[in-house]
Amino acid sequence: MERIEEKLRILADAAKYDVSCSSSGSKRKNTGGIGDASASGICHTYTEDGRCVSLLKILLTNYCIYDCAFCVSRKSNDVQRAAFTVEEVVDLTMNFYRRNYIEGLFLSSGIFKDADYTMERLLRIVKKLRLEQQYNGYIHLKTIPGASKELILEAGLYVDRMSINLEMPTEAGLKLVAPEKNHQSVREPLQFVNEKIQALQGDQKVIKHKPLFVPAGQSTQMVIGATPESDLEIMNVADEYYKNYNLKRVYYSGYIPINNDNKNLSQIGTRPPLIRENRLYQTDWLLRFYGFKLDEILNPGFTDLDLDIDPKLSWALRNPQFFPVDINTADYPAIIRIPGIGRQSAMKIIQARKFGVLREFQLKKMGIAYNRARFFMVCADTAFSRGSLQMHQVKHHILKGGNSKFQSLPAANQLSLF
Template structure:
């Protein structure tokens, strides 16, 4: 590889690491045997030490940018090394890395140089060259440029597997504070275009089988958490609204990393605790997959998530009067709400109890986290006094057990050495 390309790659791959929304599952693009690569049912990921996904060739087209967003390392006022790939260089890198089995696909984002359409046109040329000239069938995740024309966004959707556009801040107030040139209105417009075109193409495919698939892996967005003063409730309400309005596949929550010296940014000596990110993702799962409403988890009384325990356990402790439930008669939706019981375990419980009443040992074998669940369920042989606790006592018992297990695991790992 030429030294000039290596230098560009070093700069633009490093600049892209702050974008966490690089999921690669959900597409089913088929290879007819004449092309290169295959998305299959998704791509396996590897992660760096800071938890960033690196399974794709994850780069910016350029880190030149006309915007001066306070939280962004590529902002126009920041004194950093700048670089820009040509269309041909990105195509060549992708194909060469794929043939060497370094990557399984491409994640392409960009700063905005000159204007949105100028940048989007070059990104469109890249994905078209990969698909039409290189016959590349691997995974492509394309970041949409805010303000780009509807025609270019629509055409890009015919070649990309997933598209996304960053919401940046959870609220318009926070966005205007740190990125006054950007607007949630532009984000909504482009998310709306992709949503409408997806529905249109799906409807046409029901009549004409040869209709191409449009963004088959769906669309996503990302929010920076901790740079502005939004509560966890504000964040999750925004996420819920976008899920419902635009049928997003995922919302990503990126904890603010103090990489900027801009005086608009909060002064933080150390990065915010990653546990907040984790709790937001757990809440996101409860809303998308477990049937919870945002207001059940976060409301006027509880505007922030409990960092000590996961949001499902926190909700159960606040609603302790609803428990324990009888594991042998409770509805599936109630079993899902028991701390320590996941979707698969709940399904197994419902299937298993058709053959007889479930006992404690049987429920444990199903794979639930019994250390948590035991305070919220009754089996046939559950001792009556087991559930006679108050919520604060239960919380302390669970935390004590979790800490004990953690210390035991640490001791076992140390003993290996």
């Protein structure tokens, strides 16, 4: 028992560097066994270091034949090593699940011996959980780059989400810190798993009971800040992977330096600011849910995101010709581009317009960030006139939280903004 606890301490600690563990999207139901990936709701509780505490998040082993400079499990790192057996992972998962400690399993691994040897063990774990233990809880499996197609496809029948890490955003960055690896070994499994998912969706029309195959889709993760890619390069890669492989999520994980004197790591000794990760996630969100094209937010003339303001505000300040947006006549895609107005508020605005024209006091009651949005919109009672207030002044006012000298002026577009 002590031995298992020791392994758990080592292998759960080693797994905490992987942030790609959110678990929404699975439709797996309880079919007479234990657990229910959808009914349990799988709450996403993240600790400060990025761990999702509702999942048992572990590595099968932190032994690894590779020496990726950014990774705590690299073979040259002087850390305590451990490896679970297949049965130990199955027992732990079942015990923790029964005691209500967890709502699912997030399983990853270092690579011992070779990719197939490791993948075959991961497959045995998920198969045993589903077939022998009748476990219907959530499973997120990290697949092993370079593992054979057959093993990965078979694992897809038993897991909810699959992911495979890109590690560094670009091939050039990857070569700097992990010369033995390449992005092709990530692209291939993403491609054939995606093809299989699409094929099964097509079969749904003709086959009533099609097998579940990776029902919560695929994701990937990039380490940010270890190598010198710009935000434009990072988001270009994310955009391409979303489009080509139909990914559910791309995760951006700030590099955490651990016992490393590798001179190829650009951020050696320091961690990139957390706000950079946040800005990348916000950009990711704008691309997926707000109708922005990547080159609107980042382009060769603007390669890195502002850290002091969010990317939607940054875009708005660089595109004054788009504003002001008339709240009473604009369509939904234009309204969600107004800084301070999110998708829910935009829907409320569209609904409320059916009952009459909207005035400023009504907007203020709708939960929008009015002190930000006011600079970019007009309502029925906004006396708009163009004038001399420049965008850098708008930015100053917003960053001051409404306490700047401009606050005394009555309303955004009255202030002769654009």
